[in-house]
Amino acid sequence: MPRHCHNVYVGAETGVLKGINVTEGEVQTSNFHNLTALERENEICSMCWGDDEQRQVLLGLRSQQVKVYDTVQGTFTMSRQLSSGSGPVIGLAKHQGAVITAVESGIVTLWRYAESERVSVNALTTGEKLCRMRQSPADSAVLATGGQENDLQLWDLARPEHPVFRAKNVRPDMLDLRVPVWVSDITFLEDARRVATCHRHSVVRLYDTASGQRRPVMSVTVGEDEPLTCLSRTHRDHQVLVGSGRGRLELCDIRMGRTVLALKGVAGGVREVYCHPERSYAASVSLDRFLLLHDLDTKKLLHKVYLKSRLNCVLMRRNFSLNPEDAEEDEVEDAAVQPAPASTGPELEDEEDDLQIVEEFLDVPPEETKKKKKRKLPKLKISGEDVADASPKKPKLPKLVDMSKKKKKKKVKAGESKG
Amino acid sequence: MAPRSKPKPGEPSSSDAATPLLPERCIDHKNKNIRKEKWRELRLQKNKEKREARKKRQKVREELGKDAPPVLQPHTIETLRIPDVTTVQPDDLETQQADRLDEFGGYFGREAAPRVLLTAGDFPSPKTRDFMKELALVIPNTEVRLRNFSSVKKTARVAAAKGYTDLIFINEDKSKKVMANGLLHVHLPDGPSALYRLSNVKLSAEMRRIKEFTHHRPEVVLNNFTTMLGHRVGRMLASLFHFDPEFKGRRVMTLHNQRDYIFFRHHRYEFKNEKKCALRELGPRFTLKLRSLQKGTFDSKTGEYEWIRKRHEMEDSRRKFHL
Numbered sequence: 242m243p244r245h246c247h248n249v250y251v252g253a254e255t256g257v258l259k260g261i262n263v264t265e266g267e268v269q270t271s272n273f274h275n276l277t278a279l280e281r282e283n284e285i286c287s288m289c290w291g292d293d294e295q296r297q298v299l300l301g302l303r304s305q306q307v308k309v310y311d312t313v314q315g316t317f318t319m320s321r322q323l324s325s326g327s328g329p330v331i332g333l334a335k336h337q338g339a340v341i342t343a344v345e346s347g348i349v350t351l352w353r354y355a356e357s358e359r360v361s362v363n364a365l366t367t368g369e370k371l372c373r374m375r376q377s378p379a380d381s382a383v384l385a386t387g388g389q390e391n392d393l394q395l396w397d398l399a400r401p402e403h404p405v406f407r408a409k410n411v412r413p414d415m416l417d418l419r420v421p422v423w424v425s426d427i428t429f430l431e432d433a434r435r436v437a438t439c440h441r442h443s444v445v446r447l448y449d450t451a452s453g454q455r456r457p458v459m460s461v462t463v464g465e466d467e468p469l470t471c472l473s474r475t476h477r478d479h480q481v482l483v484g485s486g487r488g489r490l491e492l493c494d495i496r497m498g499r500t501v502l503a504l505k506g507v508a509g510g511v512r513e514v515y516c517h518p519e520r521s522y523a524a525s526v527s528l529d530r531f532l533l534l535h536d537l538d539t540k541k542l543l544h545k546v547y548l549k550s551r552l553n554c555v556l557m558r559r560n561f562s563l564n565p566e567d568a569e570e571d572e573v574e575d576a577a578v579q580p581a582p583a584s585t586g587p588e589l590e591d592e593e594d595d596l597q598i599v600e601e602f603l604d605v606p607p608e609e610t611k612k613k614k615k616r617k618l619p620k621l622k623i624s625g626e627d628v629a630d631a632s633p634k635k636p637k638l639p640k641l642v643d644m645s646k647k648k649k650k651k652k653v654k655a656g657e658s659k660g
Numbered sequence: 661m662a663p664r665s666k667p668k669p670g671e672p673s674s675s676d677a678a679t680p681l682l683p684e685r686c687i688d689h690k691n692k693n694i695r696k697e698k699w700r701e702l703r704l705q706k707n708k709e710k711r712e713a714r715k716k717r718q719k720v721r722e723e724l725g726k727d728a729p730p731v732l733q734p735h736t737i738e739t740l741r742i743p744d745v746t747t748v749q750p751d752d753l754e755t756q757q758a759d760r761l762d763e764f765g766g767y768f769g770r771e772a773a774p775r776v777l778l779t780a781g782d783f784p785s786p787k788t789r790d791f792m793k794e795l796a797l798v799i800p801n802t803e804v805r806l807r808n809f810s811s812v813k814k815t816a817r818v819a820a821a822k823g824y825t826d827l828i829f830i831n832e833d834k835s836k837k838v839m840a841n842g843l844l845h846v847h848l849p850d851g852p853s854a855l856y857r858l859s860n861v862k863l864s865a866e867m868r869r870i871k872e873f874t875h876h877r878p879e880v881v882l883n884n885f886t887t888m889l890g891h892r893v894g895r896m897l898a899s900l901f902h903f904d905p906e907f908k909g910r911r912v913m914t915l916h917n918q919r920d921y922i923f924f925r926h927h928r929y930e931f932k933n934e935k936k937c938a939l940r941e942l943g944p945r946f947t948l949k950l951r952s953l954q955k956g957t958f959d960s961k962t963g964e965y966e967w968i969r970k971r972h973e974m975e976d977s978r979r980k981f982h983l
Contacts, residue, residue: 277757280761488968551955
């Protein structure tokens, strides 16, 4: 199987990087490490994509090493030992080709080749340790940091002396006690001016950085004593997926200020959550050694993969889909051969006319016409490594009409129709 | 032989003549006497068929001798257990490496001998105190201390600084008048914390065997810890005892896992001959059930859990076990 077929990458506590190829029917996992040469110091603490085409994966290790894995070549191409501050690398990003690292002791550095051009920021002005660093999707020089007793701060690498935005804590509670702060994860919402953070003290807070208000705009309490450990924005801008250390995965609506959905299947603490920006997939990785793939619209658990080591980080490709038609959409987009209109995913309405044209070119006659228009989801599969039976290779549908906006119908069932 | 299963309520009764399933709905009759008669007849018929089938099988076994098909085993919940994906394979390289890098890697690599600190709540009742004394005799290198109103987190920090490797808290609920109902095992310095429900405690003083205790380091037997979680819990419990047992003492501690309950037994054994071994049960016996396994030392509010028992989600099937 070619290496770049993997559409989900997972980093484990033992230091193993795993690539998983998730398709509708089955899941295939491979390890990218020599299993006899693992060290505790090489625990993967953070991961991010190295480039826009998602060909490189950057790994940040506990020993302050940064490794680059090339998905096309299938090897580790670079490894660099850093020496800034102390503690593991808890955040990674790329800015104009240079790597930005954040370590637990609070130092955030932009590593340019020339030492004079390196930018270093001490994000830990208060507090004990830094927990997360994220990059703004709009401006790659803007970073958000947060940690234990260290509230959200936004930094601009062009002006590293002072943070661009420093959050203020909420008002003291009803006993007039200061509310403790432990930012465990940060995410920028789509417009990049609103930032959501989740705290180990079971709150999710939303800040509006352009409004001038330093206090959070919204503070949502999720559960009781639920140490929230990770956060991700979803394909819907007003919703955010939160994972807790007690194994709860909750979809939180920040507009309404409450949780909308709790996803099932996690037995251990959730370490990282990654939602697809356009489609409704959510990948979560937890200490009970499972990778879970949910669909946020239908609330179903699509895949549960056992991965043997405790897992720390997860990444999903932009072209990730369990829907073969989406895969073709992405190919059309990537190749840019046909003047395809901007497709925003399979969320659009069906049109009867185009469906008829599709049916003409199918080998298999379509099933009864009276079926529902809902998209049928595959059954839950709990899979271990290296599932023996591989799915047959699916030949492509002829691209005759512009059917890029089609939702997959029950009739055009993946295994049957194209064989 | 395929496992017998109850027909679901909506399902029509199957007409499998060879192995009839539970009685068909047509047996139900409004008149109780007639109903009783019909059920009795059905039962007699079933037993008769069973006897005949068994006779046939015995005949076949006699005829074929060695080539006969193996004896049918009755189904138990253990045989019908839903297979777990996380079952540890003995030759799995990744698990072996993970074990080496584990929190218990130091113990299993024979680097650090365990030193256990045993304590209970603030004012332990007499029974709990007796239990602690016995546990201290059973687990080598254990110290019993009074809690002195310190918190769990603080105790863990101080004990780690003083060189203890494990910390055990016995919890009791005085309002329920049960002696002790919880056990918290914290592995130091930063190891996992396991919370168990403790039940069915029987002291050796009651068994009047406490005078038969010796001070030899015991052997440890771990039974039936098959899944990854079970493997980890088994290692954690094994790391309480010293890794070099003194076989001269013929003392063995058994931690037997069955249906997610861990049974602790303490025996002295003697081999009579090659095949027979005599066991004498000494020492306390108790049962543990894992409630949660937390990564890191005890921190229930802001810590991360490796496994939490979520009754409604996890225990929806009687045939599904986690250890």
